[in-house]
Amino acid sequence: DQQVKQNSPSLSVQEGRISILNCDYTNSMFDYFLWYKKYPAEGPTFLISISSIKDKNEDGRFTVFLNKSAKHLSLHIVPSQPGDSAVYFCAASERGGGADGLTFGKGTHLIIQP
Amino acid sequence: DAGITQSPRHKVTETGTPVTLRCHQTENHRYMYWYRQDPGHGLRLIHYSYGVKDTDKGEVSDGYSVSRSKTEDFLLTLESATSSQTSVYFCAIRTTDRAGSPLHFGNGTRLTVT
Numbered sequence: 001d002q003q004v005k006q007n008s009p010s011l012s013v014q015e016g017r018i019s020i021l022n023c024d025y026t027n028s029m030f031d032y033f034l035w036y037k038k039y040p041a042e043g044p045t046f047l048i049s050i051s052s053i054k055d056k057n058e059d060g061r062f063t064v065f066l067n068k069s070a071k072h073l074s075l076h077i078v079p080s081q082p083g084d085s086a087v088y089f090c091a092a093s094e095r096g097g098g099a100d101g102l103t104f105g106k107g108t109h110l111i112i113q114p
Numbered sequence: 115d116a117g118i119t120q121s122p123r124h125k126v127t128e129t130g131t132p133v134t135l136r137c138h139q140t141e142n143h144r145y146m147y148w149y150r151q152d153p154g155h156g157l158r159l160i161h162y163s164y165g166v167k168d169t170d171k172g173e174v175s176d177g178y179s180v181s182r183s184k185t186e187d188f189l190l191t192l193e194s195a196t197s198s199q200t201s202v203y204f205c206a207i208r209t210t211d212r213a214g215s216p217l218h219f220g221n222g223t224r225l226t227v228t
Binding site: 004006031032034036041042043044045046049051089091093095099101102103104105106107 | 118145147149154155156157158159162164170172173204206213214216217218219220221222
């Protein structure tokens with residue numbers, strides 16, 4: 001059973017507008033949530049994270065919101081730029097450190113239209 | 115740049131042959147991971163290591179073995195490759211023990227089993 005779900009395989013947004021990528025999870029033990037960005041033929045790169053004790057974390061154009069009661073998080077990108085076109089993965093972990101691996105969603109392909 | 119090198123970058127092999135993928139890190143980080151990425155599945159954890167000779171299984175470990183005889187190298191072996199193991203394989207490291215710390219990924223090995 002998939003513990004981290006990204007239900008939108010793709011999303012198209014106009015340049016300059018807001019991109020909102022969504023992620024749901026089922027495991028109540030998850031305490032840390034991360035977003036990764038992936039370009040073709042490259043490895044995923046870390047974007048931003050949030051712990052379960054917070055409901056918002058911001059880094060430049062990227063903001064992650066966490067609604068723990070709904071087991072839902074979202075990544076907002078404002079304003080969207082052409083270089084943001086990539087696959088975005090939501091990931092989660094229980095302890096978030098040491099040997100703890102990450103559980104990933106299937107990814108959302110974000111396409112920024114000029 | 116997390117200093118991760120994966121080799122080879124591309125490999126084509128026949129069903130039933132053994133294959134070894136190498137992950138090399140330039141720093142002496144303790145935790146290393148192998149993931150596979152497949153369409154419709156996101157990234158899934160195969161095996162991970164928490165020190166020299168210390169390894170454990172991930173979500174999709176069947177058909178794979180790993181070895182870590184030196185801190186800087188983490189090897190993934192397919193003893194007898196099958197077509198279902200055609201995938202892109204990513205190595206990752208964790209650079210701190212801090213809770214919520216991200217994994218940093220290499221650029222992947224694209225493996226095709228014919």
